[in-house]
Amino acid sequence: SYELTQPPSVSVSSGQTANITCSGDNLGDKYACWYQQRPGQSPVLVIYQDTRRPSGIPERFSGSNSGNTATLTISGTQAMDEADYYCQAWDSSSHIVFGGGTKLTVL
Amino acid sequence: EMQLVESGGGLVKPGGSLRLSCAASGFTFSSRAMNWVRQAPGKGLEWVSSISSRGSSIYYADSVKGRFNISRDNAKNLLFLQMNSLRAEDTAVYYCARGPYGDYIYWFDPWGQGTRVTVSS
Numbered sequence: 001s002y003e004l005t006q007p008p009s010v011s012v013s014s015g016q017t018a019n020i021t022c023s024g025d026n027l028g029d030k031y032a033c034w035y036q037q038r039p040g041q042s043p044v045l046v047i048y049q050d051t052r053r054p055s056g057i058p059e060r061f062s063g064s065n066s067g068n069t070a071t072l073t074i075s076g077t078q079a080m081d082e083a084d085y086y087c088q089a090w091d092s093s094s095h096i097v098f099g100g101g102t103k104l105t106v107l
Numbered sequence: 108e109m110q111l112v113e114s115g116g117g118l119v120k121p122g123g124s125l126r127l128s129c130a131a132s133g134f135t136f137s138s139r140a141m142n143w144v145r146q147a148p149g150k151g152l153e154w155v156s157s158i159s160s161r162g163s164s165i166y167y168a169d170s171v172k173g174r175f176n177i178s179r180d181n182a183k184n185l186l187f188l189q190m191n192s193l194r195a196e197d198t199a200v201y202y203c204a205r206g207p208y209g210d211y212i213y214w215f216d217p218w219g220q221g222t223r224v225t226v227s228s
Contacts, residue, residue: 001169033214035152042202043144043152045216054216086152090213095166096142096154 002091004099011105018074020102022087025068030089032070034063037101038083046085047072074104082106109133109217111203116222123193123226129186129203129219137161137181140206142215143188145199145224155201156188159210166212171197193226200224 004024012018022032032050035043045054047063050070060075070089074081087099115127129141143155156177157166165177176189186203200223204215 031213035215037152042218042220043204043215044218045214048207048214048216084151088152088214095157095168096144096212098144098152098154101151 002089002094002097004087004089004097006085006087006099006102008100009103009105011107012074012077013107014079015076018077018081018104018106020072020074020085020087020104022070022072022099023068024070024089024097027068027070027089028066030065030091032063032065032087032089034061034070034072035086035088036081036083037086043086077104077106079106109205111205111217111219113201113203113219113222116201116224118225118227119193120228121194121226124189124191125193125224127188127190127201127203127222127224129188131184131186131203131205134205136179136184138209140210140212141179141186142204142206142212143177143186144202144204144215144218145197146202146221147196147199150199153199157206157212158186164210190224193224195226198224198226 034047037043050065112130142157174192200221202221204218206212
């Protein structure tokens, strides 16, 4: 079955850039997306189709996907960005696959 | 405004059954694939099941195949998840989520607030 791997935690100083990675075999050949989940809340889509932002998502959120790695980049990270982030992809055999999640801490 | 509201969660004994519902509003329900995703306490997200817009295509995660059944009522804008032979490891918050367009399930947006299922004796 297809698997996606994320680092369990990432720390970033307020105002700096955070990069959260997601690795999977030939992930660049699939659509990757990212969800933000704040404590006690439902997940929210922040990036879809590798690089696209839904309406209402701040411009500081961006994404890329190439080779075996997709990356969520948060520029000028703010305290409100502290949350768990999950990558997700669609695979023809496993259908929907989520990464294990990354806890982003803003220092 | 698009909205998804889950209901039907609760406490059930191992081996028991439960039926979850998701009421959709604010979009054309009958034109979108719909999905269930769960999250065990303190754990990550796990895809459970998906159903195409007309219900003709259905997919399940291996962990629930043969025990769970997804269905929908397009006339009433309702999505269902019938859960049978429940196990302790099915304990989780269950979210319904909408597919992006047509019958594609590449990503989910929006998500409901979730309904909690606890399987315990």
